[in-house]
Amino acid sequence: MMNRKELENLAQQWFEQQAWKPFPFQKHTWTAFLQGKNGLLNAPTGSGKTYALWIPIVLEHIKRTPDYKTKKPKGLMAIWVTPLRALSVEIKQATERFVEELGVPLTVGIRSGDTSQKERAAQKRAMPNLLITTPESLQLLLASKAYDKLFHKLIAVVVDEWHELVGNKRGVQMTLALSRMRSISPQLRVWGISATIGNLDQAREILLGTDKAFVANSVLIKAKINKQIEVKSVIPKTIEKFPWRGHLGLHLLDDIIPILRKSKTTLIFTNTRSQCEMWFQKILERYPEFAGDIAMHHGSISRETRLWVETAIRDENLKVVVCTSSLDLGVDFAPVETIIQIGGPKGVSRFIQRAGRSGHQPGKTSVIHFLPTHAIELIEASALRKAVKNRVVEDRVPHLNSFDVLVQYLVTLAVSDGFYPEEIFPEIKSTFCFQTITREQFQWVLNFITLGGQSLQAYDEYKRVEIEPDGKFKVNSRSVAMRHRLQIGTIVSDAVLSVKFLKGGYIGSIEESFISKLKPGDVFTFAGKQLELFRIRNMQVLVKKSKQKTSKIPSWMGGRMSFSSEMSDLLRQELYLANADDAKKSKELKALEPIFKRQKLESIIPNADQLLIETFKTREGYHAVIYPFEGRFVHEAMGSLIAYRASLLKPITFTISFNDYGFELLSDQPIDMQGILDNNLFSTDYLRSDLEKSLNATEMAKRQFRDIAVISGLVFTGFPSKLVKSKHLQSSSQLLFGVFEDFEPDNLLYQQAFRETFEHQLQEGRLQLAMERINTQTIIWKACQKPTPFSFPIITDRLRAKLSSEKLADRIKRMTIQLEKS
């Protein structure tokens, strides 16, 4: 048997044959792995992380198999989990290259949503030795009969891009699967790979769970690859005094053309898919010479098109790609020289990650251009530059006690071989997410999946998981099993329809909420094409090409992001500088001078010790705009909190809107700002209970419940080809939320909606801290005649919440009276 040194030499020699030199972090990872350790590797995309971990896995096999050159081993040896299936091909090629050249007859395979039925069946008979898969496909393996036989020879599981999973429910799902696999295969080594995030140590704990010995036998390896990032902002030549939002930045389109021409390949990152469509179309419209050199990439476009774009970037066949976060991750695009970010990226990590997509060669500087969509975003640009310089990165906050994911996981196990609660409970408790779960809560979940509630009731026909005489929890109904398999996963989106040409040819998928607003004959822009809606049938949108110029552009939900607390802090610091000497101002701040001047006409630019409130009246009603500069999520919460408290003073209805700078309360009745101040409505007393009540009155928790309802299987989202069969099972989570509110308010899943709103939407504690900060500030209330420049982006935002303390009938009557008066 070869010892560790000899094994590592094998790898070293292979590297030398490629004329490469292994990085220190790669060698450290080989050693740690071969010593039997678990760990987390902190390395960016394109740094050689694939070889850092695939190599020692293969070496471990060589060590265990003296005749490794001839013996063809059977069964799964290692699983590589990647959150993005687009990445799997690249990983597979790299792996195959190594095993082939080393002469180890190991098979490498991919299993994901794109794998054909036939190939899956073949894999079921003979699994590849090294499997590349997604968290969801891994769950599906757990939902198949005799899954334990698949996993019992596993050497390692590697979770790639762990930072993308650690802060969401896919991460919870992943750690539950790991807890099961570790029981089946006690020798299993668990590794993660993560880009830089604020809480790397915690990310390792979340991956490895709470078993002390297991964590003690682990390492955190950091690839110290320091990349130079240069941030340049596109400063508009003329600054509008009233910075409307929603410009999409297109007025600066001409300014980026020289940048595009100069660079070999440029990626243009937009924040939403509609923005992406718009930019793509406008560039082509104004600069038709880019035709053939420009492409678009976003999550709704068909996979074939996306893969084609990715290949074309690599092969240097494209000059410009307009994209969304769909290109944040993954494959190494060496030819990319320049990045343009349209609009605020909302977070430092995301910005750094995007910047890092350019200038991949070692020693090269990454260049990112920031293009503001409204002038005030220029403040963000200069704040971001500081963030990049100081390497400020955000934490990814883990989910705790996600009962919806647990419900799904337990039903998954019940669908395959069934489970015994006594065996599974300790495993679940060993995961980071469920370390505090109590027996009672676990029993609640068991009751939920077997009884559909907490006790057996008359006339009930609930059917999901059954308890067999020996105590095994099992799904025996084939239709329950089938529906569950269709719904495994924790990424919830709107019902989507596939878009196809009448003559055939899949273009992509589109949300039902958009398409339902169109009539046949309407023209819309999608995937960069003008399409005429022909008809909708069987979850398919049939379209024809159109030559019409004007069209509707789908707006996709989920494009809204909030500033992280780090980003908010930087932004405030930057803004306060607007009052400082010119010497301290960045060129962005200097460019904003006309706006600041107009702002100071009726109002002020607040300092660190001031909270600015502006009130004014417009045709729309009475506005109160408050500027804490804490990020969208905190503002949404604070807006509903203050609206709730104000609504206790008298019956009133508020429309609340918010952005990253502040929030607005709008009412059809005068807002008694003096009363709000006199009654100390910014107090931190009773914060939690007031907030809870205000959440009840607004839509926040209801929105959060949607995902929970889908993940836990309360709502069946259906499946295109099975649509007819499930028709009577369609319901909206909104309706359901109301039913729980009235009949089962102590339901753990219903309560989870509120908890998640607190912990994740509001990033618990941030509101508290923000309110505490406000309480140290002096409130400056400016009663203005007209909207100020700062208020413009907020009062023109379309995303709104409402809160009312009036009776519905009274509201309708008053609306009528007001209408008649006008």
Add this chain to the structure above:
Amino acid sequence: METLKINCHQRSFVLHPSGAAYWEEKGMLLIADVHLGKVTHFRKHGSAIPQASLYQNFEKLQAVVDYFKPKSVCFLGDLFHSSINSEWHLFKDWIEQLQSEVVLISGNHDIISKSMFDGINVTVKEEWLIDDFLLTHYPESRDGLFNLSGHIHPGVRLKGFGKQFLKVSCFFRREQQLIFPAFGNFTGKFIVEPNSKDRIYVNTRDEVIEISAKLIALK
């Protein structure tokens, strides 16, 4: 509780906040889209909707019957959501103690066989012509007839000052037609866009209010 009396085609109808309406001349209570059995149907397929919620429909039905004490009750379709399940027994018990004659105009969801309804003395009809009124599930227009129907679960979106929007379920009245809101508690609504000749009566918890067309937000 405030009802609203309206006149359609020279007859009086009393609109109730629950979404039911009472035809005074005939002593007939009209109710559309109750979707009984929906909760149980979901539960049967593994979706754990609180079971307690299903009793609410029966409580609502009883309340509105107690209020009007009608000679007859006519369901304008979609009385049951899907195939037969245990809620049928609750319905049967409810029907048995009811003093009124019961008619069901069959809707697209009503897949329970006619013979089951015969067994509990509920008359099932495809449509019903009374005087010059045509009672159907799907909204229909036929010469000279006034149509009472359901199916679409109408609601409207109201727009007020201060960017206020409200979605409320409603009775949707067109020239020769009155479309009923869904009565069932676990049903959604479809937002209609009335034209200037249409009239809209919205349901709040305890009142029915006629609203001006100007208040209605169009897409």
